[in-house]
Amino acid sequence: MGFIKGIFNAVADPRLFFLLAVGALLVAVWKREAVASNTVGYGMLALLGVFFAFGTFDPNFRLIVTKPDNVPIVGLIFLLLFFVWYSIREGVLNDRRIAAGNGPIEKAESDRVWVWPDLVYTELISLILCSVVLIVWSILLKAPLEQPANPANTPNPSKAPWYFLGLQEMLVYFDPWLAGVVLPGLIIVGLICIPYIDKNPKGNGYYTFTERKAEITIFLFGFAVLWASLIVLGTFLRGPNWNFFGPFEFWDIHKLAALTNVNLSEYVWVRALRTSYPSMWIVRELPGIILVLFYVLALPVILAKGLFKRYFEKLGAPRYYVTAFLFLMMMSLPIKMLARWIFNLKYIVAIPEIFFNI
Amino acid sequence: MADTKTVAPKEGPATQFWNWLTETQVWTSVFRHERPNTDRNRVLVMLSNIFLHLHPVRIRKSGVKLRYTWCMGGLSFFLFLSLTLTGLLLMFYYRPTLEYAYTDIVGLREHVPLGIMREMHRWGAHAMVITVWLHMFRVFMTGSYKPPREFNWSVGVIMLVLTLLLSFTGYLLPWDQLAIWAITVGSNMARATPFLGHEGPGAQLLRLGDVPLIHAADDARFALLGGTFVGEGALLRFYVLHCVGLPLGIAVLMAVHFWRVRKDGGISGPM
Numbered sequence: 363m364g365f366i367k368g369i370f371n372a373v374a375d376p377r378l379f380f381l382l383a384v385g386a387l388l389v390a391v392w393k394r395e396a397v398a399s400n401t402v403g404y405g406m407l408a409l410l411g412v413f414f415a416f417g418t419f420d421p422n423f424r425l426i427v428t429k430p431d432n433v434p435i436v437g438l439i440f441l442l443l444f445f446v447w448y449s450i451r452e453g454v455l456n457d458r459r460i461a462a463g464n465g466p467i468e469k470a471e472s473d474r475v476w477v478w479p480d481l482v483y484t485e486l487i488s489l490i491l492c493s494v495v496l497i498v499w500s501i502l503l504k505a506p507l508e509q510p511a512n513p514a515n516t517p518n519p520s521k522a523p524w525y526f527l528g529l530q531e532m533l534v535y536f537d538p539w540l541a542g543v544v545l546p547g548l549i550i551v552g553l554i555c556i557p558y559i560d561k562n563p564k565g566n567g568y569y570t571f572t573e574r575k576a577e578i579t580i581f582l583f584g585f586a587v588l589w590a591s592l593i594v595l596g597t598f599l600r601g602p603n604w605n606f607f608g609p610f611e612f613w614d615i616h617k618l619a620a621l622t623n624v625n626l627s628e629y630v631w632v633r634a635l636r637t638s639y640p641s642m643w644i645v646r647e648l649p650g651i652i653l654v655l656f657y658v659l660a661l662p663v664i665l666a667k668g669l670f671k672r673y674f675e676k677l678g679a680p681r682y683y684v685t686a687f688l689f690l691m692m693m694s695l696p697i698k699m700l701a702r703w704i705f706n707l708k709y710i711v712a713i714p715e716i717f718f719n720i
Numbered sequence: 721m722a723d724t725k726t727v728a729p730k731e732g733p734a735t736q737f738w739n740w741l742t743e744t745q746v747w748t749s750v751f752r753h754e755r756p757n758t759d760r761n762r763v764l765v766m767l768s769n770i771f772l773h774l775h776p777v778r779i780r781k782s783g784v785k786l787r788y789t790w791c792m793g794g795l796s797f798f799l800f801l802s803l804t805l806t807g808l809l810l811m812f813y814y815r816p817t818l819e820y821a822y823t824d825i826v827g828l829r830e831h832v833p834l835g836i837m838r839e840m841h842r843w844g845a846h847a848m849v850i851t852v853w854l855h856m857f858r859v860f861m862t863g864s865y866k867p868p869r870e871f872n873w874s875v876g877v878i879m880l881v882l883t884l885l886l887s888f889t890g891y892l893l894p895w896d897q898l899a900i901w902a903i904t905v906g907s908n909m910a911r912a913t914p915f916l917g918h919e920g921p922g923a924q925l926l927r928l929g930d931v932p933l934i935h936a937a938d939d940a941r942f943a944l945l946g947g948t949f950v951g952e953g954a955l956l957r958f959y960v961l962h963c964v965g966l967p968l969g970i971a972v973l974m975a976v977h978f979w980r981v982r983k984d985g986g987i988s989g990p991m
């Protein structure tokens with residue numbers, strides 16, 4: 363038993379956890395024909411159910427999972443897994459029909475039906491089921507109420523509400539001005555931009571995967587991997603001092619995490635050139651500034667000539683540059699994560715003089 | 721010619737009562753059509769009822785299926801309505817001041833027998849965040865944001881943000897440790913807003929001679945909290961936003977959203 367728990371604790375490490383989530387997405391997309399089977403879908407849910415059932419016998423696991431505000435997130439994990447699988451499955455089924463020349467199932471169901479009774483009854487039943495679930499949930503689980511607010515007593519860990527824990531997790535890798543302001547702003551802007559930069563006329567109004575491979579894969583990466591898995595990580599696996607704790611691990615306040623992160627400027631000046639830091643910050647940070655400018659300004663142009671040539675031609679310059687910018691901003695998180703894990707990199711640009719750290 | 725006798729089918733008391741009821745003056749003054757079991761009356765029922773009139777009269781077969789919509793938009797709307805109702809009831813008991821906020825919640829907990837309004841409100845709020853997210857995911861996976869529905873997708877994104885803000889502002893109101901520290905962690909981010917937060921990059925550049933224009937007592941975080949920490953000002957601000965400002969905003973956008981679903985040709989489907 364202890365051995366199995368040890369394996370789960372090790373696998374839940376942020377690095378492995380994140381890489382596994384990426385791996386799972388790639389497998390789901392690549393092997394979608396196999397993933398689309400009911401055995402895989404319901405089997406996955408059943409395994410997850412067994413895991414949670416097994417977990418509740420462990421006091422540490424039970425403590426964190428049954429915290430009233432965390433219960434919805436347990437539900438969210440199941441719902442999300444189900445709906446990601448389900449939408450991929452419906453896409454695969456439609457793709458088979460399209461390949462056979464039958465068109466998507468939605469096409470075959472284009473004829474109109476009466477809203478009364480066909481739709482209003484579905485709505486009524488959903489509404490009743492939803493009310494029943496909500497009422498039973500409310501009877502079984504009491505809303506939490508802790509000690510009265512006390513500004514002098516900071517709890518450890520202090521966590522934001524669960525839907526912002528992905529952002530709080532980003533604070534490990536970025537300063538607040540990026541993780542808390544600029545990147546969330548770009549998420550909103552990016553979402554609003556989606557319909558205006560996606561020029562693919564196919565896949566409008568029906569499930570499909572093959573006709574929208576890139577769009578769906580990128581969206582799933584943002585939605586299921588970056589957003590959802592980081593919320594799960596932030597909720598269940600981050601304890602006091604935002605240290606990592608495995609699902610079966612005791613939240614020890616005194617757990618020490620080695621903090622040996624190094625700025626890019628140290629790599630350049632101290633370790634590579636073996637000199638001391640230049641006194642002017644603009645010189646000190648020049649390598650990092652050049653790197654960031656390259657990433658934001660030059661890389662889209664280079665990609666337009668090379669790897670993304672196809673998209674540049676399809677989208678036209680304005681759409682392409684907006685897309686490339688948003689895409690690179692999204693990728694900045696996994697890139698910074700990898701840089702932290704592999705090189706212990708803290709900041710690429712560090713100008714504490716004006717609170718400007720990247 | 722022999723008289724032929726027509727025999728009416730036997731009607732039980734329930735049917736008789738129903739027939740009588742639907743012919744009374746009161747009933748016919750409310751419902752201006754007969755029972756919706758003929759095509760004509762199926763049209764009339766949708767057109768003569770303001771609530772049902774959110775719907776079209778007829779709709780694509782694929783669009784009524786749970787398989788397609790997961791009913792997630794509808795459930796988001798239903799949860800919003802139920803949150804409005806339970807929230808209204810909670811407002812009868814809750815006073816947003818440092819003196820009463822916490823004790824009013826304790827009162828709801830301790831003194832109301834079988835009370836579940838607070839639970840319904842809290843779990844309903846969690847559920848709405850989840851259903852809105854899944855709704856967005858469905859709309860993406862069916863490609864329903866593509867022309868002509870681009871604008872409605874954008875309206876949706878704003879409603880998603882408002883849903884999160886509603887949930888966030890509500891989180892503070894119980895005024896317990898969970899509440900103020902979650903809001904402290906969340907609102908500390910505003911400190912780092914570029915140019916507008918006193919610890920944000922560029923804020924130092926905004927100064928008149930020696931006088932900084934952006935400091936702890938006038939920056940973005942101060943505007944959010946009505947103070948330099950999560951205190952009385954923040955409680956009042958969050959209460960007003962939570963109970964009036966944000967619900968009004970999202971209700972207006974929902975009207976736009978539903979209107980546009982219909983104007984854009986109803987639930988999406990292949991051309």
Ligand code: HEM
Binds near residue numbers: 796981987988
């Ligand atoms: C407060 C939250 C929201 C409510 C109450 C709501 C409600 C609805 C409802 C009832 C529908 C009809 C079809 C269905 O049920 O799926 C719908 C459709 C739609 N929603 Fe939302 N929605 C919300 C948020 C969003 C968000 C966050 C997005 C996207 C970012 C969005 C984009 C759309 C689009 C594009 C349609 C048309 C879909 C189609 O024709 O297939 N909505 N919404």
